[in-house]
Each structure stands twice: as C-alpha cells, then as structure tokens.
Amino acid sequence: xxxxxxxxxxxxxxxxxxxxxxxxxxxxxxxxxxxxxxxxxxxxxxxxxxxxxxxxxxxxxxxxxxxxxxxxxxxxxxxxxxxxxxxxxxxxxxxxxxxxxxxxxxxxxxxxxxxxxxxxxxxxxxxxxxxxxxxxxxxxxxxxxxxxxxxxxxxxxxxxxxxxxxxxxxxxxxxxxxxxxxxxxxxxxxxxxxxxxxxxxxxxxxxxxxxxxxxxxxxxxxxxxxxxxxxxxxxxxxxxxxxxxxxxxxxxxxxxxxxxxxxxxxxxxxxxxxxxxxxxxxxxxxxxxxxxxxxxxxxxxxxxxxxxxxxxxxxxxxxxxxxxxxxxxxxxxxxxxxxxxxxxxxxxxxxxxxxxxxxxxxxxxxxxxxxxxxxxxxxxxxxxxxxxxxxxxxxxxxxxxxxxxxxxxxxxxxxxxxxxxxxxxxxxxxxxxxxxxxxxxxxxxxxxxxxxxxxxxxxxxxxxxxxxxxxxxxxxxxxxxxxxxxxxxxxxxxxxxxxxxxxxxxxxxxxxxxxxxxxxxxxxxxxxxxxxxxxxxxxxxxxxxxxxxxxxxxxxxxxxxxxxxxxxxxxx
Amino acid sequence: xxxxxxxxxxxxxxxxxxxxxxxxxxxxxxxxxxxxxxxxxxxxxxxxxxxxxxxxxxxxxxxxxxxxxxxxxxxxxxxxxxxxxxxxxxxxxxxxxxxxxxxxxxxxxxxxxxxxxxxxxxxxxxxxxxxxxxxxxxxxxxxxxxxxxxxxxxxxxxxxxxxxxxxxxxxxxxxxxxxxxxxxxxxxxxxxxxxxxxxxxxxxxxxxxxxxxxxxxxxxxxxxxxxxxxxxxxxxxxxxxxxxxxxxxxxxxxxxxxxxxxxxxxxxxxxxxxxxxxxxxxxxxxxxxxxxxxxxxxxxxxxxxxxxxxxxxxxxxxxx
Numbered sequence: 019x020x021x022x023x024x025x026x027x028x029x030x031x032x033x034x035x036x037x038x039x040x041x042x043x044x045x046x047x048x049x050x051x052x053x054x055x056x057x058x059x060x061x062x063x064x065x066x067x068x069x070x071x072x073x074x075x076x077x078x079x080x081x082x083x084x085x086x087x088x089x090x091x092x093x094x095x096x097x098x099x100x101x102x103x104x105x106x107x108x109x110x111x112x113x114x115x116x117x118x119x120x121x122x123x124x125x126x127x128x129x130x131x132x133x134x135x136x137x138x139x140x141x142x143x144x145x146x147x148x149x150x151x152x153x154x155x156x157x158x159x160x161x162x163x164x165x166x167x168x169x170x171x172x173x174x175x176x177x178x179x180x181x182x183x184x185x186x187x188x189x190x191x192x193x194x195x196x197x198x199x200x201x202x203x204x205x206x207x208x209x210x211x212x213x214x215x216x217x218x219x220x221x222x223x224x225x226x227x228x229x230x231x232x233x234x235x236x237x238x239x240x241x242x243x244x245x246x247x248x249x250x251x252x253x254x255x256x257x258x259x260x261x262x263x264x265x266x267x268x269x270x271x272x273x274x275x276x277x278x279x280x281x282x283x284x285x286x287x288x289x290x291x292x293x294x295x296x297x298x299x300x301x302x303x304x305x306x307x308x309x310x311x312x313x314x315x316x317x318x319x320x321x322x323x324x325x326x327x328x329x330x331x332x333x334x335x336x337x338x339x340x341x342x343x344x345x346x347x348x349x350x351x352x353x354x355x356x357x358x359x360x361x362x363x364x365x366x367x368x369x370x371x372x373x374x375x376x377x378x379x380x381x382x383x384x385x386x387x388x389x390x391x392x393x394x395x396x397x398x399x400x401x402x403x404x405x406x407x408x409x410x411x412x413x414x415x416x417x418x419x420x421x422x423x424x425x426x427x428x429x430x431x432x433x434x435x436x437x438x439x440x441x442x443x444x445x446x447x448x449x450x451x452x453x454x455x456x457x458x459x460x461x462x463x464x465x466x467x468x469x470x471x472x473x474x475x476x477x478x479x480x481x482x483x484x485x486x487x488x489x490x491x492x493x494x495x496x497x498x499x500x501x502x503x504x505x506x507x508x509x510x511x512x513x514x515x516x517x518x519x520x521x522x523x524x525x526x527x528x529x530x531x532x533x534x535x536x537x538x539x540x541x542x543x544x545x546x547x548x549x550x551x552x553x554x555x556x557x558x559x560x561x562x563x564x565x566x567x568x569x570x571x572x573x574x575x576x577x578x579x580x581x582x583x584x585x586x587x588x589x590x
Numbered sequence: 591x592x593x594x595x596x597x598x599x600x601x602x603x604x605x606x607x608x609x610x611x612x613x614x615x616x617x618x619x620x621x622x623x624x625x626x627x628x629x630x631x632x633x634x635x636x637x638x639x640x641x642x643x644x645x646x647x648x649x650x651x652x653x654x655x656x657x658x659x660x661x662x663x664x665x666x667x668x669x670x671x672x673x674x675x676x677x678x679x680x681x682x683x684x685x686x687x688x689x690x691x692x693x694x695x696x697x698x699x700x701x702x703x704x705x706x707x708x709x710x711x712x713x714x715x716x717x718x719x720x721x722x723x724x725x726x727x728x729x730x731x732x733x734x735x736x737x738x739x740x741x742x743x744x745x746x747x748x749x750x751x752x753x754x755x756x757x758x759x760x761x762x763x764x765x766x767x768x769x770x771x772x773x774x775x776x777x778x779x780x781x782x783x784x785x786x787x788x789x790x791x792x793x794x795x796x797x798x799x800x801x802x803x804x805x806x807x808x809x810x811x812x813x814x815x816x817x818x819x820x821x822x823x824x825x826x827x828x829x830x831x832x833x834x835x836x837x838x839x840x841x842x843x844x845x846x847x848x849x850x851x852x853x854x855x856x857x858x859x860x861x862x863x864x865x866x867x868x869x870x871x872x873x874x875x876x877x878x879x880x881x882x883x884x885x886x887x888x889x890x891x892x893x894x895x896x897x898x899x900x901x902x903x904x905x906x907x908x909x910x
Contacts, residue, residue, distance in 0.1 A: 237676040253675035293748040293756035450868040
C-alpha cells in the first residue's frame with residue numbers, strides 16, 4: 019500500500035494497498051460489463067480502449083520457464099498471514115505460496131477456492147466454511163477445518179487484520195465434521211466472504227505456524243498450499259519459489275519457478291525490464307505508463323483501472339485543537355486545491371481526477387458528489403475568513419509526506435494553494451517511508467498524503483471509516499483520519515447487513531455524498547496500475563484462473579497491480 | 591613495540607567509546623518503546639509479546655546493565671532477528687558486509703591501479719600535456735556526484751547497449767566468475783573513478799614535492815635510472831597522503847556506498863543500514879554502527895603500523 023498519491027515515483031511502503039490486504043480490496047472489478055483489464059496496442063499512445071473479450075482461451079500454453087517480476091517494495095513482518103503488513107507487492111508473493119479460501123469471481127461475487135463452500139445462515143451471523151478435501155500444505159500437513167480455525171484465530175488477535183474482522187466473535191471446528199469451520203459474527207455480515215479473498219483468507223500450515231511461534235527466523239520461510247513452494251528469501255533482494263508439483267488445482271501452475279525482486283524506484287524498475295533483468299513489472303508511474311502506451315518493441319502492457327485505489331490527502335478530522343477538525347477549513351482546503359494541475363505535472367495526466375473514494379467502476383461512484391472539482395480560491399478564502407473570525411490567532415497546518423521528491427512537489431503545490439487561501443503557515447513534514455504508516459496508525463499527523471480505497475463492496479472500507487476503528491492519538495488504529503460520524507457508521511452497518519444490490523448502491527452513493535459535503539478527505543485522482551512485460555509472457559489476465567468447479571476469477575487480478583501467478587506462462 | 595602498544599590501546603579506547611554510546615543511543619531516542627512496537631508491527635500483538643520484545647532489548651535496565659548486556663550480545667554474536675523482516679541480524683549484516691567489502695576492495699584496487707601510474711607520469715612531466723589533461727579529467731570526476739555517474743553509465747551500458755545488468759546480483763566469484771564480473775563491474779567503476787581522481791591529485795602533489803628533494807637530485811646526479819628514481823625513491827615517501835585517504839575511504843566505502851548500492855539494487859551494508867534506520871530496526875543499526883566503527887578503527891590501526899614502515903622516523907617517534 020502506497021502512502022503517497024499517484025506520482026512519478028511510487029514510494030516503497032504501500033499503504034493504499036494495505037487496505038486491500040485485509041481481504042477487502044479484491045478491488046477492480048466491480049461492474050459486470052466486461053473485463054477490468056486493457057491491453058495496449060503497440061502504436062496506441064492514448065489511453066487504451068477496453069478489451070471486451072472476457073477470457074483468454076489459453077489454447078497454446080507451453081508449461082515451463084521462470085518468471086522474474088520486479089515489485090515495488092518488500093514486505094514488513096514477512097510471511098505469516100496475520101502479521102505481514104501486506105501491500106500490493108506482498109500479495110504478489112503471497113499468492114505464489116498461499117491460496118485464499120475464496121477468490122473474487124467473474125460475476126462480481128466471491129467464489130470458493132481453497133474452501134469448497136462458504137455458506138451463511140439465514141441472518142448472516144454464522145458462516146460455515148468447508149475445507150476442500152485432499153489438499154495438503156507444502157510440508158505435508160493436511161488442510162482441514164482445524165487449519166482454518168488456527169489461521170482465522172490468529173487474525174482475530176492480530177494488530178491489523180484483527181481490526182478488519184473484529185466482528186468475528188468465534189471460530190471453531192464443527193464437532194460433527196472436521197472439515198467444516200464455523201465462524202460466528204456479532205451482527206449480520208452478508209459481505210463476510212469478501213474478507214476471505216484477501217489477507218484474512220490466506221491459509222498457512224498450522225505446523226509451520228506453531229514452529230515459527232518460537233523460532234522467529236522461521237517466519238520468513240512460508241508454508242502454504244499455493245502453486246509455488248518457498249525456496250529462498252532475502253529481504254530487499256528477492257523472494258523465490260519453485261513449482262508445487264502436487265498443486266491441488268491442476269493444470270496450474272505453468273511456470274517452473276517464480277522470483278520477485280523489490281525495486282522501489284519506478285524508473286529503475288522500468289530499466290530493469292528493458293535491460294532484460296526482469297520479465298515483468300507493475301507500476302503506477304505516469305511517465306512509465308505513457309512510455310508503454312506509446313509502444314515498446316518486444317514489450318506489452320495491460321492497465322487495470324477498475325475498482326482501483328484513489329490518491330488523496332487524508333485529514334485527521336477529530337484532532338483536538340486542530341483547525342482541520344472544522345468542516346469549513348477542510349472544505350476551504352478542498353476549494354483551494356487544483357488537483358488537475360498536480361495530476362498533469364506529476365502523473366503526466368494518466369489518472370482521472372477523483373471526486374470521492376469510489377472510482378467510476380466501483381459501486382457508489384457519482385458524477386457529482388458535491389465535492390469541488392475545480393479550484394475556487396474565492397470560496398476557499400471566504401471559508402477561511404469565516405473560520406478565523408470565530409477563531410482568532412494564527413491558522414497553521416502541518417502537511418506530512420514522504421522523502422520522495424515527486425510527492426514533495428505535490429506538497430509544495432498544496433502549501434502554495436492553502437497559504438493563498440488564507441492559511442497563515444503550512445509546514446511540510448517529510449517522514450521516512452518506513453515510519454509513514456506508523457505515523458498514520460498512531461494518528462500523529464494533521465494532513466497526510468495517501469492512497470487507498472480500492473475494492474468491490476463498500477464493506478471493504480468499513481474499518482477505515484467506522485468510528486469503532488477510531489482510537490485516540492497514540493494508539494494504533496486503522497481509521498487513520500479518526501473519523502467519528504454517526505451517519506457514516508449507520509450507512510456502513512446497513513451495507514454490511516444488506517444483500518440487496520439496489521440498497522447497497524444507494525448506501526454507497528450516500529457515503530460518497532457525505533464525504534463530498536464533509537470534506538473528510540481531499541480527493542486527488544483514481545490510480546491506474548499497469549503491468550509491463552516482455553512479450554513472451556502470457557496468461558497474466560486473472561480471469562484465466564478457475565476453481566475446480568469451473569468458476570472463473572474476476573478479471574483484473576482482484577487487487578490492482580497484481581495477477582495470479584498460477585496462470586502465467588512463457589511462450590517458448 | 592611501544593608504538594604498536596600505544597596504537598592498540600587507542601583502539602581499545604575507541605571501541606569502548608563507540609559501543610557505550612551506541613548501547614545508550616536506543617534509550618535516548620524519543621518514544622523508543624512505541625517505535626519498536628510499531629516497527630514490529632503485526633508481530634507484537636499483545637502485552638506479553640510487547641514485554642518480551644522490549645526485554646530482549648534490555649531497554650528497561652539501568653545504563654551500565656544495558657551496556658553489559660549489549661557487549662555480551664555482541665561478543666557472543668547473539669544479535670537476534672530483525673523486527674521487520676524476521677531475519678537473523680547476524681546473517682543480514684554478514685551478507686551486507688560481504689557485498690560492501692567486495693565493492694570496497696574492487697573500487698580501491700581499480701582506483702589505485704589508475705591513480706598511481708597516472709600520478710607518477712603526471713608528476714614526472716609536471717606541467718606537461720598529460721599532467722594538465724589528467725588534472726582536468728580528475729576534477730571532472732571529483733565534481734560529478736556518483737548518482738549521476740551511476741545513472742549515465744547505467745542507461746548507456748545496461749538499457750541502451752545491454753552489456754551489463756541494470757540491477758546487480760550478488761553472484762559469488764567462484765560460483766560464476768563471468769557473471770560476478772558483469773554484476774560488479776558497473777558499481778565498482780562508479781565508485782572507483784571519483785576515488786582514482788582524488789588519489790591521483792593527492793599522490794601527484796606529494797610526488798611533485800618529493801621529486802624536488804635533494805636526495806632525488808643526488809640520485810639523478812649519480813645516474814640512477816628514471817624508473818628507479820620514481821618507483822624506488824620517490825614513491826614511498828610520497829604515499830602518506832594516499833595511504834591516509836585510502837584508509838579513510840575503506841570505512842566510507844564499506845558503510846557509505848548506499849547511493850551506488852541503491853542505484854544497482856545491491857543490498858550492501860550501507861543500504862541495509864539506511865533501510866534499517868527508516869524501518870526503526872534499532873538493534874540492526876546499533877550493531878552495524880559498531881561493525882563499521884570496528885572497520886574504521888582496525889583499518890586506521892593497520893595504517894598507523896604501515897606508517898611506521900613507510901617512514902622509520904614515525905616508529906622512532908622522532909617525526910617532525
């Protein structure tokens with residue numbers, strides 16, 4: 019998860035993707051109108067047209083070969099599912115060694131994967147997860163309900179994922195069936211299966227988990243059921259996996275081995291691809307995307323825009339004594355900002371401007387949310403003046419960003435705009451990338467550049483916005499902005515319990531309008547993710563993955579910037 | 591012998607000062623406990639785990655006790671695992687040190703192989719064409735930041751001409767010599783060229799002075815050949831500045847090549863240290879600082895010994 023808004027350089031820590039990591043994101047693929055990926059034509063310099071053909075038929079797969087992918091960052095606390103700080107790059111690695119209980123399906127609903135079924139009771143307060151029979155972990159341990167219970171129990175007590183599933187009150191093996199795990203939740207939770215498609219759904223071997231409880235060095239040597247068996251890992255150097263010859267979901271995988279190399283700098287990543295050091299990269303860098311759109315001999319690319327993240331500026335809205343806790347100041351900052359300029363300058367105009375947390379393909383998107391899309395300095399100045407009339411004294415704002423040069427450019431723009439609007443002083447605090455998420459978790463900020471909120475169902479944003487996730491400054495909380503809005507809580511709770519698409523759409527739109535009128539965040543742009551690859555690499559479309567029942571995965575990878583390594587192959 | 595013992599005593603004193611300062615540094619960091627917990631992230635999930643983590647770092651002990659435990663852990667190589675990556679710190683530092691030492695050795699060798707002959711020629715033909723050319727070129731390399739050099743060479747030799755890899759792998763020399771050469775060539779050159787320029791300037795200046803000395807004039811008058819004058823008589827007394835600079839650069843290269851290591855994606859000690867600082871890997875950084883300090887201290891100790899051989903007056907304590 020990147021902590022930065024869309025920019026030339028993607029800072030390493032990827033907090034936006036962290037959102038995805040809690041099984042929420044599944045991202046991309048909200049609508050049923052076709053694929054979430056687009057393939058560029060070699061001579062197309064503009065935004066590529068959508069590929070309406072749903073699935074690659076894969077009629078000429080040539081098994082074998084090795085794939086080396088440059089990812090944007092390494093992962094903190096690797097690789098136990100309940101502990102890893104899982105951003106987009108983490109999911110790429112995790113998907114190679116672990117399977118999730120469910121995957122986002124092509125019909126925009128989760129479908130069973132490692133689980134053979136996931137069934138609710140009438141009021142969605144009890145979920146029965148049936149483990150797929152005949153599956154073993156890489157170390158020979160059987161995959162069963164006990165393994166599911168072990169993994170979910172660990173998530174419940176985990177610092178980050180525990181917040182995502184705090185409504186889970188109990189998880190236990192069905193006494194009548196050792197292959198069924200019974201999950202009880204505190205209140206009706208119709209959207210619970212989405213959480214089983216991401217980090218919470220990754221199943222690790224209980225044998226390995228137990229051994230690594232005491233041997234910390236073992237924690238970075240994961241054991242799952244996935245298509246690739248762990249072979250080697252060196253932090254900030256590489257992660258390697260070899261084909262699982264006994265993978266339970268034949269004919270996958272096709273590759274003999276896979277390797278992930280973290281390269282934080284986007285341009286360096288591109289250079290590594292062009293030099294032939296890697297076969298595949300992912301990026302949100304506008305310059306690189308533009309270059310690939312122009313066509314590169316010997317390389318292809320595919321862009322994922324659906325259900326992707328939004329780059330924005332996060333506001334700490336309940337900080338005592340902070341001017342940002344006043345709606346007038348927040349909206350003044352929104353009116354003063356010219357997102358179009360920063361988008362053009364730092365992102366080469368690749369991204370679409372955002373007016374809310376939901377991108378065009380996500381449920382809840384609105385053409386007009388009430389959020390100001392065009393700079394109106396006069397309005398901004400009026401709001402600031404009104405605030406100052408009631409609050410004498412200097413109005414100061416502290417804006418946090420990382421050490422990345424491009425994000426600093428955006429911050430400089432914001433400083434200039436906001437000071438012109440009447441803020442007496444805007445100080446820019448550059449925070450080390452590694453400390454950035456810590457700062458957000460602790461709430462030690464006033465205004466913060468961020469990227470987040472990919473996903474299919476609004477419930478995937480629950481813990482980012484619900485007041486139950488808002489803790490005092492100094493406590494680690496996922497509701498970074500410390501939003502406490504009764505109306506927002508009510509909407510989020512209603513959505514969680516609902517299965518009616520029309521009702522959920524209305525709720526999502528109401529949430530979008532609420533964000534627009536309250537100016538809880540300053541919206542920037544909707545992120546474009548691109549996979550760039552040597553043209554011998556095939557099968558990257560996630561829609562090629564099927565479960566044994568024939569259900570297909572959602573196109574676009576489910577998490578923007580990723581794909582399922584199961585389906586990739588090298589054209590010989 | 592007395593000279594040697596004096597220098598050894600100084601070494602011990604410096605090691606004590608560094609280890610003591612470093613062991614206290616952790617406690618001096620504001621909100622160190624919270625930072626450590628947050629750095630551990632998801633791993634430190636309850637009070638028991640938190641206390642276990644903090645106790646392992648002895649943060650709640652008195653100062654001298656902390657120091658004692660720190661030295662004990664250092665000496666017994668019980669360095670624990672990284673907070674973020676769950677990697678044994680011992681192997682993380684040894685892997686990083688291996689890469690950085692390689693780069694340092696290669697860069698120093700290449701720099702000296704370029705600088706010494708060039709300096710000899712430039713000094714011998716002081717004011718001549720080669721002298722002026724080498725001076726200009728060396729100024730160019732000294733004033734060019736290494737990240738610029740890395741970028742330009744990288745784009746040309748990796749992306750454009752695809753001669754070398756854009757990202758370097760830590761391939762062992764005995765494992766695959768040619769791949770080793772390909773992977774380490776560019777980072778070495780980027781480090782070596784500015785070094786060579788500096789060494790050339792230093793050695794040339796000292797050689798010019800030495801060549802004006804009476805004993806050189808005497809040697810010429812006695813008919814000693816030019817090569818013997820240069821290599822046998824002038825070079826040795828002119829090496830002080832060069833040896834000092836090279837010694838200082840040993841530590842700087844081992845711990846400070848973070849820009850080059852990052853540019854070529856080599857996970858050397860410098861890069862690991864910087865990433866460790868950003869990730870609040872306090873124990874890793876503490877031990878790395880001690881390791882680097884030891885490198886500096888031992889290197890300078892050896893250089894002091896070398897001085898004694900270069901100039902016997904140093905050994906006798908009668909220099910100046």
